[in-house]
Amino acid sequence: MKRNVRLFAVVACALFAFVFMGAEKAGKAAKPKAAPVQAKIGVVSIITGQGAAYGEAITNGIKLARDEVNAKGEVKIDLKIEDSTGKAEQALSAAQKLINSEKVVAIIGPTLSTEMKVVGPEANASGVPIMGTSNTAAGITQIGKFVFRNSMPESQAIPASIGAAVKKYNIKKVALLYGNDDVFTKSGFDTMKEVTEKMKLKILTIEQFQKGQADYKAQLTKIASLKPDAVFCSALYNEGGVILSQARKMGLKVPFVGGNGFNSPKVIEIAKDAAEGLIVATPWFGERNDPKVKAFVSKYEKAYGKKPDQFAAQAYDAYYIMTNALKAAGTADRAKLRDSLAATKNFQGVLGKFSFDAERDVVMQPNVLIVKGGKFAIFK
Amino acid sequence: MFLEQLINGITQGSIYAIVALGYTLVFGVLDIINMAHGEIFMFGSFVALLVVTRLGASLPVAFLAAIVSAAVLGLLLERVALRPLRTRRGASHLASMISTIGVSILLENVAHKLFGAGNHLFETSFAEISFNIGSVTVYLVQVVILLISLALMAGLALWLSRSRSGKALRATAENLETAGLLGVNTNRMITATVVIASAMGGVAGVLVGMAFSYINNQMGLSMGLKGLAIIIFGGMGSVYGAMAGGLILGLSETFMVAYGSSGYRDAIAFVLIIVILLLKPQGLFGQSPAEARR
Numbered sequence: 181m182k183r184n185v186r187l188f189a190v191v192a193c194a195l196f197a198f199v200f201m202g203a204e205k206a207g208k209a210a211k212p213k214a215a216p217v218q219a220k221i222g223v224v225s226i227i228t229g230q231g232a233a234y235g236e237a238i239t240n241g242i243k244l245a246r247d248e249v250n251a252k253g254e255v256k257i258d259l260k261i262e263d264s265t266g267k268a269e270q271a272l273s274a275a276q277k278l279i280n281s282e283k284v285v286a287i288i289g290p291t292l293s294t295e296m297k298v299v300g301p302e303a304n305a306s307g308v309p310i311m312g313t314s315n316t317a318a319g320i321t322q323i324g325k326f327v328f329r330n331s332m333p334e335s336q337a338i339p340a341s342i343g344a345a346v347k348k349y350n351i352k353k354v355a356l357l358y359g360n361d362d363v364f365t366k367s368g369f370d371t372m373k374e375v376t377e378k379m380k381l382k383i384l385t386i387e388q389f390q391k392g393q394a395d396y397k398a399q400l401t402k403i404a405s406l407k408p409d410a411v412f413c414s415a416l417y418n419e420g421g422v423i424l425s426q427a428r429k430m431g432l433k434v435p436f437v438g439g440n441g442f443n444s445p446k447v448i449e450i451a452k453d454a455a456e457g458l459i460v461a462t463p464w465f466g467e468r469n470d471p472k473v474k475a476f477v478s479k480y481e482k483a484y485g486k487k488p489d490q491f492a493a494q495a496y497d498a499y500y501i502m503t504n505a506l507k508a509a510g511t512a513d514r515a516k517l518r519d520s521l522a523a524t525k526n527f528q529g530v531l532g533k534f535s536f537d538a539e540r541d542v543v544m545q546p547n548v549l550i551v552k553g554g555k556f557a558i559f560k
Numbered sequence: 561m562f563l564e565q566l567i568n569g570i571t572q573g574s575i576y577a578i579v580a581l582g583y584t585l586v587f588g589v590l591d592i593i594n595m596a597h598g599e600i601f602m603f604g605s606f607v608a609l610l611v612v613t614r615l616g617a618s619l620p621v622a623f624l625a626a627i628v629s630a631a632v633l634g635l636l637l638e639r640v641a642l643r644p645l646r647t648r649r650g651a652s653h654l655a656s657m658i659s660t661i662g663v664s665i666l667l668e669n670v671a672h673k674l675f676g677a678g679n680h681l682f683e684t685s686f687a688e689i690s691f692n693i694g695s696v697t698v699y700l701v702q703v704v705i706l707l708i709s710l711a712l713m714a715g716l717a718l719w720l721s722r723s724r725s726g727k728a729l730r731a732t733a734e735n736l737e738t739a740g741l742l743g744v745n746t747n748r749m750i751t752a753t754v755v756i757a758s759a760m761g762g763v764a765g766v767l768v769g770m771a772f773s774y775i776n777n778q779m780g781l782s783m784g785l786k787g788l789a790i791i792i793f794g795g796m797g798s799v800y801g802a803m804a805g806g807l808i809l810g811l812s813e814t815f816m817v818a819y820g821s822s823g824y825r826d827a828i829a830f831v832l833i834i835v836i837l838l839l840k841p842q843g844l845f846g847q848s849p850a851e852a853r854r
Contacts, residue, residue, distance in 0.1 A: 360823050388823040394772045394779055397568045398817035398825075405561035418678050422774045425681075429773070431697070450679050450774075 216256040219512035221502065222278030224271055224289035224299065227263035234291050234491050235263075238313060240484050241495030242288060244476075249503045257503060264290045271295035272302060279306045285512045286310065286521075288498055293317035300327045309518045313498040314491050321540040326518055328540045330498045330531075332463040334440050337546050338371045341461035342412065344548040344559055345437050346379060351409040353382040357399060357423065358414040360388040368414035368439030376412065384408050389419065396423050397430065404432045414439040421450025428454040435459060448551060458551045459559055463531050464490040465547040468558070476530045497529035563696045565818040566811070571702045571771055573810020574709035578764040579787035580794065580802035581712055582757040588797030589733045589753045592653055595660040596637055598784020599667035600758045604630035605765030605775045606675050609682050619686050626762035634758025637663055638751050646750075664780070671777035679776045682769035701770045708767065712760060713803040720799065729753060733797075786829065793833050795846025804844060808832070 223242055226235030239261060246259055260282050264271035271290040278284045279302070286309040290299050293315040303310035304324030312320055312329035321327050345351060354376060358369035376383055384406040387399040400423070403411060413436055415423060420442045427436070428451075437459045438447075448455045466477055466487060476496060480488040488496070505521040506512070527534045535543040550559035579601060586594045604626035611617045611625040641659040645651045689700040720726040731739040732749045740746045768783070769775045790809055794801025809829050816828045836844060 387817070388821070388825075390826060393782070394768065394774060394776075395568075395572055397772075398565060398572075398814040399822050401561060401564050401568060402818050402822075405564075418776075422679050422772075425773055446678070450681065452681065 216253055217506055217510060217512060218256045218258075219285040219506055220258045220260060220282055222275070222282060222284035222287040222289075223259060223261040224264050224274045224278070224287060224291075224295070225261065226266045226291045227261070229265040229267075231266040231291065234314060237489050237491040238289070238291060238495040240480070241313075241488065241492035242499050244480055244483055244492075245496045245499035245503075249499070255503050255506050257506075260284060264292075264295055266292060266295070268292075268295050268298040271299050275299045275302055275310075279303065279308050284308065285506070285514055285517055286502060288313060288495070288502060291315075293320060296320055296327075296329075297323070300324065303327070307514050307518075309514060309521055311498055311502060311521070313494045325522075325540070328521060328536060330501060330534060330542060330544075331494050332542050332544055332546055334368055335371050336542065336544070337461040337463070338368065338439060339375045340546045341437050341459050341548050341559075342372070342375050342379070344461075345410060345435055345459050346381065348559075349410060349435055351381060351435075353384050353408050355384050355403040355406060355408040355411050356386045356413075357403065357411055358386075358388060359391055359416065359419060361390050362416065365414045365416060365439065365441055368441060372412045372414055372439065389415075389423075391416075391419065393419070394422075396426050400427050400430055400432055403427075404430060408434060410435045410437060412437045414441065416441040417444040417446045417450065421447045421455070424451040424458060425454040443549075445556070448554060448556075455551045456553075459548065460556075461546040461548045462490065463544060463546050464493040465549060465556070465558070466493075467556075468547065470530075472528065473530050493530050497527075497531050497534065500529055501527055501534065561818065563694075565814050567696070567698060567702055569811035569814030570807065571705055571810070572814060573807035574705045575764055575768055575771065575806075576783075576786055576790055576810050577709045577803045577806025578712060578760060578767065579783050580790035580806050581709075581716060581799065582760045582764070583787050584791045584794070584797055584799060584802040585716065585753055585757040585760075587791060589729060590642070590656075590750060591733075592642075592656045592660070593788065594637070594754070594757070595657060595784070596641070596663040596667060597757065597761055598780035598782075598787065599664045599671070600630050600633045600637070600780075601761035601765045601768075601783060602775070602777060602780035603633055603667060603671060603765070604762030605682070605769045605779075606671060606680075606777075607762075608766040609680060609769060609775060610675075612682075612684060619684055622684075623763065623766055626766045627759045628762075630762025630765070631755045631759040633667070634755040634761075635751065637758070638754040642750075642754065643747070664784070668777055668780060675777060677777065679774040682773055682775050684770060687770045687773065701767075705767050705771060708763065709803065709806070712763070713799055717799045725749075725752070789829050789833055791843075793829075793836050793843055795843030798843070798845035798847075801843055801845030 225238050226232050246257055250256060260278055262274035262278060264274055275287060278287055287303055288311050290296055291314050296312050296315045300310060300323035304326040307326060309326050312331060314331050315329050316331055316333045320329050356372060359365040385403060387403060389396055389399060411434060413420060413423060420438060424436060435457055442458065443460045443462050477488060480492060501524055505524060506517055509516040509520040522536055522540060525535045532545055537543045548559040549556040582597050607629040608622040608626040611622045641663050642656050645656045645659060687701050690697050720730060728744045729749050731744055732746045736746055790805035791802055794805025812828050812832060813825050817825050
């Protein structure tokens with residue numbers, strides 16, 4: 181009982197803080213000439229529990245964008261942030277609250293694809309535009325015409341990295357290698373195989389390994405003897421680093437293209453010099469030479485004391501896409517906002533140039549990176 | 561490619577064999593399976609890694625450190641997890657196996673805390689030395705691993721069959737009480753067995769680090785399971801069985817990858833076990849269970 185009272189007090193304080201913050205912002209924003217579009221936008225994200233690190237990055241990115249947009253004064257947004265705790269049913273009740281009692285014009289989130297699969301249909305049925313910033317599973321925007329996302333699915337990242345590598349190194353025949361006991365590496369492999377077949381590359385062999393295996397020499401010896409032009413490898417960084425190291429040591433020097441699991445500085449930590457030449461694709465690259473990216477990174481670092489990750493960057497861009505659409509719609513109307521969102525074309529964000537396709541999914545050029553001199557750099 | 565894969569398989573098999581020798585020694589004497597053996601082996605390799613990277617010591621020193629630390633862990637294991645159960649009347653053999661499982665979980669988590677999760681690079685200049693036979697590159701480490709495993713096997717076999725203490729050990733294995741009545745210090749024999757088996761685990765740990773360049777705190781489990789499979793396959797308690805079983809498993813896994821499908825790499829071990837046990841229930845080199853045992 182006592183715990184409940186205390187919890188209530190904390191929640192109440194937090195709510196008041198938001199109200200006062202909003203009040204202060206409202207005072208500043210009221211000055212500009214044209215009446216700003218006023219709207220409530222809901223956010224459903226993981227604030228507590230497992231996966232709270234993602235939710236923290238996402239809400240940080242959104243709050244940073246909100247402060248910037250509100251300061252400009254063209255739209256005035258009241259953010260309502262709700263906790264999904266990473267559970268689909270909790271995400272659903274949070275979204276229902278936002279839709280029915282808070283009467284938000286749109287929702288940003290939820291964090292996980294599994295949550296979106298439950299929340300998406302609800303928002304769609306209520307005619308509330310909803311935009312995922314971190315859902316990468318297949319079939320998200322196909323839920324309905326009110327469902328959007330700006331997070332790039334792996335099915336787009338992998339073709340980009342493979343395409344770039346094939347062009348540069350004139351790759352004709354490849355070997356595929358993947359971990360067959362992990363959902364993530366398996367689905368990355370499926371995409372790789374599909375892309376490889378579509379590009380009419382010759383698949384010499386498909387080799388598998390299991391998590392925690394120490395010795396990949398048998399697979400690598402076999403791959404090396406077939407003399408591929410490149411190896412496409414879907415592995416998590418822990419195994420991936422070891423594979424790279426053992427491959428280079430036994431003289432397999434061809435380019436390696438990795439899936440998203442390889443996309444971590446930890447690969448370089450584990451494989452050291454052997455990581456050189458590894459190619460991956462990612463929507464977010466914090467060291468891109470772009471004034472927008474640099475400004476975002478420095479502002480974010482100043483506000484939160486750490487570098488923004490992919491999740492923060494995607495959420496930051498999502499907020500801008502949402503408020504730009506709101507500006508274009510000119511009024512806080514759910515249906516009008518949906519139409520102007522769907523019309524988003526060539527938005528310049530920190531992730532690069534962004535558009536929605538006919539199915540409200542991502543159209544974006546991912547950054548293809550290569551490990552060079554011990555860190556990730558743009559692959560040219 | 562065949563020769564290269566043959567070398568890969570022999571290297572893998574020799575390491576399996578050394579791990580299995582540790583299991584078989586303890587099983588042969590105590591009739592229990594020491595489930596913590598894999599973790600002791602993992603600890604040995606981490607100690608060697610630390611000695612090499614932090615202190616900059618040479619490889620022989622690393623071996624020594626790994627052997628000593630693994631032996632100490634073996635001693636502790638015997639004192640803490642095995643002896644209290646042995647002296648208690650009515651404690652079944654399963655009880656001591658369960659307590660070794662407890663020790664294995666403890667060691668794995670301690671290693672996680674001490675050394676961190678994920679793979680650690682195990683780099684030694686010795687592991688880089690290689691020579692060419694025709695078109696095939698052979699690393700000196702691979703030869704050394706095979707030699708060490710053969711030496712350990714021969715040493716163990718000789719010790720058990722020829723030496724006085726080996727005879728005392730076999731007597732202890734045959735019947736604990738009778739051996740005690742005949743003047744064998746059975747507690748000391750058992751402690752010696754566990755310590756020697758653990759020390760061999762330490763050796764295997766360093767060899768794995770040298771052969772594959774990486775170690776992690778989870779490797780005790782997967783290696784341990786393979787070691788278990790081998791002693792069932794080779795015959796519980798048989799020294800030659802452990803060696804032959806290890807080599808057969810290592811080679812068959814490697815050739816499964818080379819000429820079959822790598823997805824079935826781990827399955828082959830267990831298919832082999834089933835086939836062998838159907839044909840020869842006591843394993844390749846196993847003897848029919850002695851009636852007097854237990």
